Amino acid sequence: MLSKKAKYALQALLILAKEYEQGPILISNLAQRERIPRKFLELILLELKKHGILQSKKGKGGGYFLGKSPNAIYLGHVIRILDGPLAPLPCVSQTAYMKCEECQDEKTCGIRMVMKEVRDATARILDSTSLADMLKRVERLTKQQTTAPPHRR
Amino acid sequence: MLSKKAKYALQALLILAKEYEQGPILISNLAQRERIPRKFLELILLELKKHGILQSKKGKGGGYFLGKSPNAIYLGHVIRILDGPLAPLPCVSQTAYMKCEECQDEKTCGIRMVMKEVRDATARILDSTSLADMLKRVERLTKQQTTAPPHRR
DNA sequence: AATGTACTCTATCAATTTGATAGACTTAAT
DNA sequence: ATTAAGTCTATCAAATTGATAGAGTACATT
Numbered sequence: 001m002l003s004k005k006a007k008y009a010l011q012a013l014l015i016l017a018k019e020y021e022q023g024p025i026l027i028s029n030l031a032q033r034e035r036i037p038r039k040f041l042e043l044i045l046l047e048l049k050k051h052g053i054l055q056s057k058k059g060k061g062g063g064y065f066l067g068k069s070p071n072a073i074y075l076g077h078v079i080r081i082l083d084g085p086l087a088p089l090p091c092v093s094q095t096a097y098m099k100c101e102e103c104q105d106e107k108t109c110g111i112r113m114v115m116k117e118v119r120d121a122t123a124r125i126l127d128s129t130s131l132a133d134m135l136k137r138v139e140r141l142t143k144q145q146t147t148a149p150p151h152r153r
Numbered sequence: 154m155l156s157k158k159a160k161y162a163l164q165a166l167l168i169l170a171k172e173y174e175q176g177p178i179l180i181s182n183l184a185q186r187e188r189i190p191r192k193f194l195e196l197i198l199l200e201l202k203k204h205g206i207l208q209s210k211k212g213k214g215g216g217y218f219l220g221k222s223p224n225a226i227y228l229g230h231v232i233r234i235l236d237g238p239l240a241p242l243p244c245v246s247q248t249a250y251m252k253c254e255e256c257q258d259e260k261t262c263g264i265r266m267v268m269k270e271v272r273d274a275t276a277r278i279l280d281s282t283s284l285a286d287m288l289k290r291v292e293r294l295t296k297q298q299t300t301a302p303p304h305r306r
Numbered sequence: 307a308a309t310g311t312a313c314t315c316t317a318t319c320a321a322t323t324t325g326a327t328a329g330a331c332t333t334a335a336t
Numbered sequence: 337a338t339t340a341a342g343t344c345t346a347t348c349a350a351a352t353t354g355a356t357a358g359a360g361t362a363c364a365t366t
Contacts (some may be wrong), residue, residue, distance in 0.1 A: 001241055001242075002241040002242055002268065003323095003324070003325085004324080004325065005324080005325080007242070007264065010264050011264065014263060014264070024341095026340095026341075026342095027341080027342075028341090035255055037325080037326060037327080039326070039327055039328075040325065040326055040327080042342080042343080042344095043326095043344095045342090046342085046343070046344085049342095049343095056341090056342060056343090057333095057334085057341085057342080058332075058333045058334055058340090058341060058342045058343080059332095059333055059334030059335055059339090059340060059341055059342080060334065060335045060336070060339070060340045060341070061334085061335065061340085061341085062333085062334075062335090062340075062341050062342065063341075063342085064342085075267060088154055088155040089154075089155055089160070102188055107294065107298065108291055108294045108295045108298065109291075110167060110287035110288065110290055110291040111160065111163050111164070111167070111287070113287070113290055113291075113294075114228060114278065114279070114282050114287060115155065117278050118274075118275050118278055118279065121271075121274035121275065121277075121278060122271055122274065122275065124274075125267065125270050125271050125274060126267070126271065129267050134263035134264070134266070134267060135263065137263060137266055138261055138262075138263040138266075141260065141261045141266075142261045145260065145261065156352095156353070156354085157353080157354065157355095158353080158354080179311095179312075179313095180312080180313075181312090190354080190355060190356080192355070192356055192357075193354065193355055193356080195313080195314080196315095196355095198313090199313085199314065199315080202313095202314095209312090209313060209314095210312085210313080210362095210363080211311085211312060211313045211314085211361075211362045211363055211364095212310090212311060212312060212313080212361095212362055212363030212364055212365095213310075213311045213312070213363070213364045213365070214311085214312090214363085214364065214365095215311075215312050215313065215362090215363075215364090216312075216313085217313085
């Protein structure tokens with residue numbers, strides 16, 4: 001399950017990506033637009049800043065902006081920062097591997113085999129999808145919706 | 154993340170599958186062999202029984218056994234029983250859909266699109282892998298290991 | 307019918323995680 | 337100096353997770 005933290009993060013990042021290069025955006029602005037508790041969002045953005053996803057400027061005229069281009073920020077990275085490893089079991093995590101206690105032989109553990117598949121499938125998607133990719137998909141669909149003839153399914 | 158509950162369940166089921174048609178197995182036997190707290194395992198098995206995955210017999214000579222053939226029990230089913238929906242967000246769950254509050258337009262939500270992909274990839278794996286499949290894979294690898302020439306990587 | 311075995315059910319609990327809030331502090335622009 | 341805005345640390349309540357306890361019920365055997 002994606003935590004609220006990670007979900008809020010993605011919501012905020014999506015706005016920051018959409019308005020990339022239009023100068024810093026205020027926390028409170030982001031919080032209002034996405035209906036996120038403001039103080040809670042602060043913590044999230046701070047964490048993202050620590051990991052280079054965001055940069056910020058203090059004082060008047062300050063705010064947050066992306067630390068790198070929207071096509072260089074991958075969902076996998078963001079989610080790992082806020083929710084930890086993508087893997088369903090620590091013993092199949094690439095970024096935070098940990099041996100299962102009491103697993104006699106990791107190589108022949110059936111549960112592990114399947115969970116590794118799940119981890120790989122998840123990572124394949126989230127580590128290849130950037131904020132820019134998401135935006136593109138949203139725009140394509142939004143345009144389609146307004147352009148499409150009525151009464152379609 | 155897979156909970157301990159679900160992991161314990163799969164461990165126990167794997168044994169019950171391996172020894173399918175050899176009569177009921179005691180909770181305490183399963184608990185010992187997999188080093189699972191016995192009372193905790195009771196709850197898990199009971200839950201699986203409620204959902205038809207297991208059957209049981211009380212009294213002397215009793216114990217638990219699979220409610221259907223190992224090739225008809227899918228990991229997706231087991232995990233959903235113990236951990237709830239596979240989907241990272243309720244709004245992309247097939248089995249427990251719930252609208253996000255405050256999502257203006259579900260159809261054009263970028264986060265949702267990607268999470269739907271993740272859910273589908275996960276479900277594709279877990280809903281197509283049965284206990285029998287897992288067993289087969291384990292056996293294949295176990296045999297390989299003992300048969301393979303030494304000093305290989 | 308009595309006994310013992312083994313699953314069943316309900317309650318409870320401690321620890322952890324999650325989502326959220328509060329307030330003092332620092333930096334920068336005017 | 338003043339005001340705007342991010343930073344940092346602490347704290348909290350609620351929910352979830354992992355686990356334990358004990359009384360109850362069904363069944364087989366003698």
